[in-house]
Amino acid sequence: MTNPKEFYRKFDALLSELDQIRGLNLLTEVLTKVINFLGSDLQIKRGFLYEENNETYDLVYSTRSQSYPDVISKSDPVVMLTIKNGCYIFNEPQDMQYSAIFYREDRILAGVSVDGESKKWLLFFQLQPGWEREELQLSLNSIRKIINSRISSQHFKDYIKQAEIIQKSLLPERSPALKGFDIAGKSVPAEIVGGDMYDYLVFDNERIGIAIGDASGHGLPAALLVRDVVTGLRMGIEKHLKITYALEKLNRVIHRSRLSTSFISLFYCEIESNGNLIYTNAGHPSPLLFKNDSIEKFPVGGIVLGPMPEVTLHRGFKELNTGDIVLMFSDGLIERTNSLGEPFEVDRIIEFVKTHRHLSAEQLVDSLIDTAYSFGNEEEWIDDITVVALKKI
Amino acid sequence: MEINCDIKDLSAIIGVSADILGNPADSKLFENQYKKLLDDGIDRIIMDLSNVKRINSTGLAILITGFNMMTECGGVFALAGMNDFVIGALTITKLNHVFQYYDSVADAISEVKVTN
Numbered sequence: 017m018t019n020p021k022e023f024y025r026k027f028d029a030l031l032s033e034l035d036q037i038r039g040l041n042l043l044t045e046v047l048t049k050v051i052n053f054l055g056s057d058l059q060i061k062r063g064f065l066y067e068e069n070n071e072t073y074d075l076v077y078s079t080r081s082q083s084y085p086d087v088i089s090k091s092d093p094v095v096m097l098t099i100k101n102g103c104y105i106f107n108e109p110q111d112m113q114y115s116a117i118f119y120r121e122d123r124i125l126a127g128v129s130v131d132g133e134s135k136k137w138l139l140f141f142q143l144q145p146g147w148e149r150e151e152l153q154l155s156l157n158s159i160r161k162i163i164n165s166r167i168s169s170q171h172f173k174d175y176i177k178q179a180e181i182i183q184k185s186l187l188p189e190r191s192p193a194l195k196g197f198d199i200a201g202k203s204v205p206a207e208i209v210g211g212d213m214y215d216y217l218v219f220d221n222e223r224i225g226i227a228i229g230d231a232s233g234h235g236l237p238a239a240l241l242v243r244d245v246v247t248g249l250r251m252g253i254e255k256h257l258k259i260t261y262a263l264e265k266l267n268r269v270i271h272r273s274r275l276s277t278s279f280i281s282l283f284y285c286e287i288e289s290n291g292n293l294i295y296t297n298a299g300h301p302s303p304l305l306f307k308n309d310s311i312e313k314f315p316v317g318g319i320v321l322g323p324m325p326e327v328t329l330h331r332g333f334k335e336l337n338t339g340d341i342v343l344m345f346s347d348g349l350i351e352r353t354n355s356l357g358e359p360f361e362v363d364r365i366i367e368f369v370k371t372h373r374h375l376s377a378e379q380l381v382d383s384l385i386d387t388a389y390s391f392g393n394e395e396e397w398i399d400d401i402t403v404v405a406l407k408k409i
Numbered sequence: 410m411e412i413n414c415d416i417k418d419l420s421a422i423i424g425v426s427a428d429i430l431g432n433p434a435d436s437k438l439f440e441n442q443y444k445k446l447l448d449d450g451i452d453r454i455i456m457d458l459s460n461v462k463r464i465n466s467t468g469l470a471i472l473i474t475g476f477n478m479m480t481e482c483g484g485v486f487a488l489a490g491m492n493d494f495v496i497g498a499l500t501i502t503k504l505n506h507v508f509q510y511y512d513s514v515a516d517a518i519s520e521v522k523v524t525n
Contacts, residue, residue, distance in 0.1 A: 211466075231466075232466035232467060233433060233466060234467075235433075279473065281501075281502055299501065299502035299504070301501055319503040319504060320502045320504065323476070323477070323504070323507065347466075347501075399465070
């Protein structure tokens with residue numbers, strides 16, 4: 017090693033570079049950067065990357081013109097020793113005479129194995145005279161750990177991405193058509209996946225159901241509870257069935273899931289095209305009904321779903337007339353704070369709807385969310401936010 | 410967030426101080442505290458929330474955990490000293506019908522003693 021201080025400075029720089037690499041080129045970038053940063057110190061001349069493929073490892077990348085076999089058998093001694101040790105220096109090539117990779121006896125190699133979820137990769141570094149075992153072993157082992165950690169982290173991100181796709185698939189693709197009504201909804205998660213939900217249940221041309229809910233907590237656990245609730249609602253709610261019965265049953269399912277510390281607030285209503293609305297409110301912030309000259313709330317219902325083994329919910333009724341607007345929202349909207357720590361509160365929602373009631377349901381929802389976003393100085397959402405608007409036209 | 414625990418008249422008073430009760434990392438802390446008290450034979454807990462400014466849904470879940478753990482053992486889990494915001498969160502979720510809550514820890518101690 018030329019200068020230990022200089023070497024570790026370069027090594028630090030390499031690790032920081034590796035941390036910046038994103039995407040699928042991680043391994044090829046590692047090969048190139050190890051040689052660029054530490055090649056002269058570790059006496060590494062070139063690098064090769066092999067990818068596992070059924071019974072063989074196939075050459076997929078080399079830092080210089082290819083002089084290594086395209087395919088190596090999994091039973092090749094070099095492959096077996098590298099996988100067994102994670103990192104191995106082959107400094108006695110005469111002992112590897114049966115290896116396809118050592119058809120030239122003057123080669124000295126360092127091999128590193130990397131574990132993916134479904135396959136392995138092998139990185140080989142060809143060394144030149146002057147290399148030192150201790151620093152080479154230390155450097156390559158550190159790099160191997162970083163690569164393995166990055167690959168695990170990528171897998172985790174892939175799983176979260178899948179969760180995001182699943183959750184988005186549970187949200188309605190479009191608003192339902194109900195004669196005499198304009199309906200729109202939108203949900204913005206604070207994290208990749210969230211604990212808010214809304215859903216439409218269409219029974220026929222004359223009657224639909226709308227649900228809005230907010231699971232306790234954030235992220236994946238909340239998202240899983242939401243998935244269960246959306247599925248449970250779609251299976252449990254049937255036309256002409258007492259809506260409180262379905263939600264009380266759903267409560268039992270959530271409670272028995274042994275996640276009884278988790279809960280979900282849920283507002284569910286069914287609307288008929290003649291303007292009749294039946295609802296029950298399981299601990300959800302009350303929606304607002306904007307009549308021409310008054311504002312009404314939806315207080316009838318009961319406790320949030322989940323904490324208690326049994327709940328009793330009650331039904332409430334409203335009559336919607338032309339021009340009436342029902343605005344449903346999650347607490348992420350009312351608890352959005354500005355730079356002074358003041359919450360958005362229900363009062364600002366009321367003010368907003370009063371001055372924008374001429375907008376379509378979709379415009380109303382989008383514009384209200386934009387207003388709350390601006391109110392919070394366009395900072396990231398710290399809670400999921402969901403708004404559904406229903407206009408009798 | 411800070412918590413402390415005092416034992417008075419065979420009741421545990423857990424004092425919580427937080428701008429917002431409900432950091433996900435705190436859930437386990439409270440659960441462990443509840444477990445430890447049960448292991449020590451104490452199944453009456455009074456949560457002193459007089460120094461909690463706000464509470465979110467994770468914070469409510471923390472309280473529900475305590476309530477379920479204590480009541481399953483025949484114990485008591487009461488809340489005390491909540492400000493309007495925290496009471497509001499309980500009211501919206503209707504959890505105010507589940508929890509016993511009192512204006513002050515002193516009120517809670519005397520009630521818990523009487524009812525048990």
